[in-house]
Amino acid sequence: MTSATGSGPQHGPAPLARYADTLTHVELTHIEKRIENWIRFGRHVSDHILNRRRRVLSYRPGSVFGFIRWAANDFGTVASRIDIVRAVAPGEAYQTLPYIRPGGEILLTVDGWPKVCQMLRLIDDVEAVGLDACDVxxxxxRHVANRMSVGQAPRAYTPERHQAWLKRREIEG
Structure with missing residues (x-):
């Protein structure tokens, strides 16, 4: 007899189905020159290695992380994307995303390697002023996503902007 989730020796592992908790789980895959999914920033609370090529990182509700997906075939890159996602709490609305269970609040999505590289530089700029990108x-x-979608440069995220946001969050919460 097999379990209700379909895991077991006959069906192989069901790595993400076994998590019945409040965390958001991100499956990372690395197959040299074919598929590379990785986290650019974020604070995970759990790291579960599934095999040589796959692992699952887990995030608490409210955590923000940058998730990059890249894929290629024999002719070159076929997909590159970065999503900046906020992990949601049970009962909150969310969008579904590949490799992220159950999903999250998408703060930014950028497609295409030139734009992904631009986004990586913007993340580097945030970190260069001494801030962690997951605390932004x-x-x-959202501002960066909107400006990039119309081909305009986003405003820099400064320590002063960060302090203003922390004060606003303190007042609201």
Missing amino acids: APDHW
Whole structure:
């Protein structure tokens, strides 16, 4: 007899189905020159290695992380994307994303390697002023997404903007 989740020796592992908790789980895959999924920033609370090529990182509700997906075939890159996602609490609305269970609040999505590289530089700029990208105001990532979608440069995220967001969050919460 097999379990209800379909895991067991006959069906192989069901790595993400076994998590019945409040965490958001991100499956990372690395197959040299074919598929590379990785986290650019974020604070995970759990790291579960599934095999040589796959592992699952887990995030608490409210955590923000940058998730990059890249894929290629024999002719070159076929997909590259970065999503900046906020992990949601049970009962909150969320969008589904490949490799992320159950899903999350998408703060930013950028497709295409040139734009992904531009986004990586913007993340580097945030870190260059001494801030961790996962602590940045979610509204900033939405601002960046909106500006990039119309071909305009986003405003820099400064320590002063960060302090203003922390004060706003303190007042609201």
